[in-house]
Amino acid sequence: MLWGVASMLLAIGLWALVVLTIEPPSYVLPAPWDVILRAWKDWALILSQGTSTVGEIVAGLVLSAVIAVPFGVFIVAIPVVDKLVYPILIAFNSIPKVALAPLFVVWFGYGIFPRVLITVSIAFFPVLVSTVTGLKSVDPDILRLARSMRAQSRQVFLRVRLPNALPSAFAGLKVATSLAVIGAIIGEFVASDRGWGYMLVQASGSLDTPLMFAVVICLAVVASLLFYAVDVAERSVISWHASHRQ
Amino acid sequence: MALPAAGRASRDWNPAFISLEQIGKTFATDDGEVTAIEAATLSIRQGETVALIGPSGCGKSTLLMLMAGLLSPTTGHLTIEGQAVTSPRKDLAVVFQRDLLFDWKTVLGNVLSPFELRGEPRSLHVQRARELLAHVGLQGFEDRRPYELSGGMRQRVALCRALIQDPSILLLDEPFAALDALTREQMQLDLQRLSAEQPRTTVLVTHDIVEAVFMSDVVVVMTARPSRIRRTIVIDLPRPRTVHTRNLPGFGDHVAEIHRLFTELGVIHG
Ligand SMILES: Nc1ncnc2c1ncn2[C@@H]1O[C@H](COP(=O)(O)OP(=O)(O)OP(=O)(O)O)[C@@H](O)[C@H]1O
Ligand SMILES: [Mg+2]
Numbered sequence: 198m199l200w201g202v203a204s205m206l207l208a209i210g211l212w213a214l215v216v217l218t219i220e221p222p223s224y225v226l227p228a229p230w231d232v233i234l235r236a237w238k239d240w241a242l243i244l245s246q247g248t249s250t251v252g253e254i255v256a257g258l259v260l261s262a263v264i265a266v267p268f269g270v271f272i273v274a275i276p277v278v279d280k281l282v283y284p285i286l287i288a289f290n291s292i293p294k295v296a297l298a299p300l301f302v303v304w305f306g307y308g309i310f311p312r313v314l315i316t317v318s319i320a321f322f323p324v325l326v327s328t329v330t331g332l333k334s335v336d337p338d339i340l341r342l343a344r345s346m347r348a349q350s351r352q353v354f355l356r357v358r359l360p361n362a363l364p365s366a367f368a369g370l371k372v373a374t375s376l377a378v379i380g381a382i383i384g385e386f387v388a389s390d391r392g393w394g395y396m397l398v399q400a401s402g403s404l405d406t407p408l409m410f411a412v413v414i415c416l417a418v419v420a421s422l423l424f425y426a427v428d429v430a431e432r433s434v435i436s437w438h439a440s441h442r443q
Numbered sequence: 444m445a446l447p448a449a450g451r452a453s454r455d456w457n458p459a460f461i462s463l464e465q466i467g468k469t470f471a472t473d474d475g476e477v478t479a480i481e482a483a484t485l486s487i488r489q490g491e492t493v494a495l496i497g498p499s500g501c502g503k504s505t506l507l508m509l510m511a512g513l514l515s516p517t518t519g520h521l522t523i524e525g526q527a528v529t530s531p532r533k534d535l536a537v538v539f540q541r542d543l544l545f546d547w548k549t550v551l552g553n554v555l556s557p558f559e560l561r562g563e564p565r566s567l568h569v570q571r572a573r574e575l576l577a578h579v580g581l582q583g584f585e586d587r588r589p590y591e592l593s594g595g596m597r598q599r600v601a602l603c604r605a606l607i608q609d610p611s612i613l614l615l616d617e618p619f620a621a622l623d624a625l626t627r628e629q630m631q632l633d634l635q636r637l638s639a640e641q642p643r644t645t646v647l648v649t650h651d652i653v654e655a656v657f658m659s660d661v662v663v664v665m666t667a668r669p670s671r672i673r674r675t676i677v678i679d680l681p682r683p684r685t686v687h688t689r690n691l692p693g694f695g696d697h698v699a700e701i702h703r704l705f706t707e708l709g710v711i712h713g
Contacts, residue, residue: 341508342539344513344530345511346556346608347533347561348561352562357545357560437546438546
C-alpha cells in the first residue's frame, strides 16, 4: 500500500517535471494541476456519466462470469458438446470483437443493451476458456485415486473437477476485468450518447485534453478497484491455492 | 481363514487370495514401448502382509496399480478370490506414492473424502476419522489445509484416508518414504496394530529392506527393468512384531539375505 502510494507520487512527479521542463501546449500534455482544476469544474458531469460506464462494466463482467462458468461446466460435462461446440467458440473468440460493435448498433440501436453486449462479447471468452482448461486439467493420479475409491462420476465432477478449476477460472476473471473496461469504452465510442467513452469522443472533438486526462484517470481508478475486488473474492474463495499462501 | 500370524506352516495348504500368473505390462510411449514388468508370478494369501522391494523404476508401483484394477496387464492373468480383476474392488483401498491430498479440503475433509465421493453421508464416519488422525499423531490438525502440513504429515493423512474405508485389501505405495526414521518406526507399529483389529491383506511397496522384513510375512524381491520376481522370502518372525523384533537373530539374517541378493543382482555394488 505504502509502495503503491509512493510509485503513484513518483509518476505524478515525473509528469509534472516533463510539463515544467518542456512546457508543451495544454492540449498536447496538460499539467497535473490543469487536470485537477478541469475535473473540479465538471465533477458532477464526470460522476453522472461515470455511473453509466461503471454500470456497463460491472454488468458485463457479472454476466460474463454468470454465463461463462456454467457454460464451461456444461461443455466439459458433456463430451459431445465439448467436441462439437468448443471449436466453434474458439473460432468465434479469434474474431476481433471491436469489429462487431457497429453490427450491434445496427441490430440493437443505441441503448444500454448493445453496450453491455459488446462488453460481454469481449470479457466472456477468457472466463470460458480458463474454466474449461481448469476443469480438464485434473492430475490423472487424482482421478485414479477417485477411481480406487469407486467414486461416482457426478461427485468427482462436483468435488474434484470444480474446485480444481477455481484458480484457473479466477485467473480468467481477472483478465476479463480489464477487458470489460475496454469493452464498455468501445461500446460508448460506437453506440452511445453518454458515458465516459462518449465524453472522451466529445472532449477530443473540442481539444479538451485536460478533461480527457481526467476521464482516463477515473477509468484507471475504477479498473483498479474492480481488479482489487476480484482479488479479494479470489483470496477468500481459494485461500488454499498456492498463489495465496503466505 | 489365515491370520497374519499363520506364517510359513500355513502357506502350503492356504489357497492364493491374490494370484498373478505370468503378468506382463508394457506401456506405449512416444519413444516406443516400455516394458515395465516382464513376467511376474506371485500368490498372496488372505491376511498376509507382502512387501514388494526392488530398485527404482522396476515396476513396483505398476504392479500395485495392476492389483488395484487401475491398470490392466498386457499379458497374463490376475485374479483376486478367483475373479479376474477388471476394476477396483469394493473392499480395496490404495495409498499412492504421492499423497494426492485434495488441496481445497481440510485434513478431516480429506480423510472423509472417500464417502463423499461415493455419495454417502460423511457424518457416520467423523468420529472414526478423528480417532484415526489421533492415532497417527495428527490430533489438533483436523481443520488445517494440506499445504500447512509437512510431507510426512500429509502422507499420514493419506494413510488415514485409506484406513477409514476399512479395506480387506490395503495397497500401500511407499507410504512411509517421506517420514523420518523415528516416525517411520512408530508408523510401522501403528499400521500393524490398526491392521490387527481386522484381518487384512496388505501389499506394501518399499525401498527399505529393514521395513520390508519388519512389516511382512513375505518379501518379494524384484529385479531391475524389465522386471521379474527374483525371489519370494517367507519371513517367519513371530507376530505381533514389536520394538524387540529387530533384535531377534532371524531378523538380521533376513535383512542380510535380501541385501546379499541385491548385491548379486548388481543393484548395490562397491
Ligand atoms: N504411464 C506410464 N507410461 C509409460 N511408462 C511408464 C508409465 N508408468 C510407469 N512407466 C515405466 O514403467 C517403469 C516402472 O515404473 P514404476 O512406477 O512401476 O516403478 P517403481 O518400481 O514404482 O519405481 P520407484 O521405486 O521409483 O517408485 C518405469 O521405467 C517407468 O518409466
Ligand atoms: Mg513407485
